[in-house]
Amino acid sequence: MQEIERKFLVTSEAFKNEAHKRTRIVQGFLNTNLERTVRVRIQGDVGFITIKGKPNDSGLSRFEWEKQIPLAEAEDLLHLCEPGIIEKTRYEVFHDDHTFEVDDFTGENEGLIIAEIELETESEPFSYPEWLGMEVTGQVKYYNSNLSKNPFKNWTNEK
Template identity: 60%
Template sequence: MIEIERKFLVNSTDFKKEAFRQTRIVQGFLNSHKERTIRVRLRENTGYLTVKGLSDQKGLTRFEWETEISKQDAENLLKLCEKGYIDKVRYEIKVGDHIFEVDEFFGDNEGLILAEVELKNTTETHKKPDWLGEEVTGDLKYYNSQLSKQPFNTWNQ
């Protein structure tokens, strides 16, 4: 139940040629407090309810609990979410022994592309593909819960 992941900016769309799966995701937040977030996600025709805890000091680890819910339940819960939502396509790319999840955002976050890789422990290493850019692990503005409230297209205003 402890999630260990690193997050990166993406510097090109070359990852799309390497993807073995892509999925449309819409998600909102029932609660986006920094100490706990409750996310509702609709991924294709399946819903998910996820609770995440406070990240460690480096932003590398945090508690995560997730359960599958019906599409109808997810659609109904999305109507109750805080203002702002996330609309993205997730690409999954195998790089060495890891799967990178690359999110291309749309709507108010259009133009932002982020990659995440989950690790087994905090010292585990991973291969870095050419399209992987600057690491932003722990930078709160790149958390989806924050992007729903302070979207990418408002950052320069």
């Protein structure tokens, strides 16, 4: 299973008015090695375990395997995760023929808002909503696994 996605910073909260769905997410990492990250996530009241492989050279594609697990198991696994739990609210926004998932981080990463779009191919065209800012695809510091270890509140020149 190949995941192709692009990531962008968000320049305003206008996306909230366009969102059709909002979900609370709490996640931790059993392994943050860039070669293979293993994530435990609670999304709303549903648990997931996800394994992601190393990104390709462009940073756009990587292997992803995800399986739904019982909520109680996800809660138990969160206690085994490396330090640095990610907390965020995910907004789903339809824009033309695509869906943007906009993550508004809280906790240690408060102030950071990132939009992701999943594509069928790396060259698939899409239109940019007005609130979409600089592209950060492939920049490791914006990976959730990195944000769990080096949260946005510790960045000095990005704020």
